[in-house]
Amino acid sequence: MSQGLARSLSARQLRMMAIGGTIGAGIFMGSADTINLAGPGIVFVYLLAGLLLYVVMGALAEMGSAYPDLDVKGMIHRAFGGKVSFVTGWLYYFNWVLVLAAEVVAAGTFLHVWFPQTPIWLLSTLCALFILILNLASVKLFGEIEFWLSIIKVVTILLFVGLGAYLLFANQEVGLSNFTKHGGFFPTGLGGLATAVTVVIFSFGGAELLGLTLRETKDAHKVLPKVLRGVVVRVSLFYILPILVIVGLVPWNQIGSQGSPFVNVLQNIGLSSAADVMNFVMLVAVISAANSGVYATSRMLFSLAGDGEAPKAFQRLSKSQVPVLGILVSAIFLFGGAAVAYFAPKSVFSILMGIPAITVLIMWIMICAAQLKLRLTDKGYHKPGRFLLKGFPYISGATLLAFTVILAIILFTPDNLAKSLLALGVVVVLFITSYMVKGKQT
DSSP states (O other): OOSSOOOOBOHHHHHHHHHHTTOSHHHHTTHHHHHHHHGGGHHHHHHHHHHHHHHHHHHHHHHHHHOTTOOHHHHHHHHHOHHHHHHHHHHHHHHHHHHHHHHHHHHHHHHHHHOTTSOHHHHHHHHHHHHHHHHHHOHHHHHHHHHHHHHHHHHHHHHHHHHHHHHHHHOTTTTTGGGTTTTOSSTTHHHHHHHHHHHHHHHTTTGGGGGGSGGGBTTHHHHHHHHHHHHHHHHHHHHHHHHHHHHHHSOGGGGGGGSOHHHHHHHHTTOTTHHHHHHHHHHHHHHHHHHHHHHHHHHHHHHHHHTTSSOGGGGOBOTTSSBHHHHHHHHHHHHHHHHHHHHSOHHHHHHHTHHHHHHHHHHHHHHHHHHHHHHHHOTTSOOTTOOOOTTTTHHHHHHHHHHHHHHHHHHTOGGGHHHHHHHHHHHHHHHHHHTTOOSOOO
């Protein structure tokens, strides 16, 4: 058994994982929902989310520079102790368990379009087997596969923007009129923008996964700050530019009734196979998300075990230096969760999927809070040559406040009552359980 996780992830892989991790169903399908909430003005909401994400990533890069041997859960543990890190770690684990189960079912659904005679459960199972084998192989292979999956998504976005922009400016009848017609640029007012913020924030969820890769990244304290500088800008543009193309070509109040806005635009430029193209891209997106989910859950179990907050067996590594037991346990949820997600009523599944949305925001809050406390109180934090986020403590404090307000809006929105109660119930159970676990509490 190896002594530690292999530092095999390169800057190239890390950069694409950060970008690709936020490009998924949220942009390819979910963009229709956000546009319906705020109209063309939704681009400003995506810009705001990008700025908030910059601070989260900056806080991660800063703490990674100060503590190169810790992952994101270890940083929260160092800042707030074992009870808080126990709750945060296990909550984030449950978040990814639900996400990867949902994504593997979605993968089977997309494959079913091409193989209608094959049951969805069988196609989902085959996808799960592929993901399991990939994660068991080595972290280097995982990083390389994620790199190329991300490349496919990024290239799709770039081609879409290029073709859509050409169509937009070539169509003299439409021109830029759709940006101001149908109620103007902000047709739903501040209320629509505020509601859309809570949806858009979660489209960027997944970027924080980099906090779990730190112990498997070569020279993480040097690499992460470099990755940060370009990633957030690119991620924001990959959302803002496609949205501008979409609302320019199709009236914002007609988008929701025409399926994926990407398919609609591709059909407008005469691409008859638009549905097949986007079905393939969506398949890539959900496979990538499920793949990342197994990685995230197994590494979180590894980290929890290291602090005595999960059984020590989860620190057992294979010859490839991957946490084999954590991956196998995650695979059980991958297969079993997929079956439950497929057969459970949609209303129940919808409530369960409310947990990931809230959990990602809680994780972002904890990252910002940990950076604030450690930078202010840890004397060993400041050393020459280390990356430091500018504008401290004002930018970090303002971002923390913004996330707290957004979380409050979500929790106290009447339509989210069932999801909020379930998520808060899980937090309470985990907090009570933390008193029964004799981990590293300080």
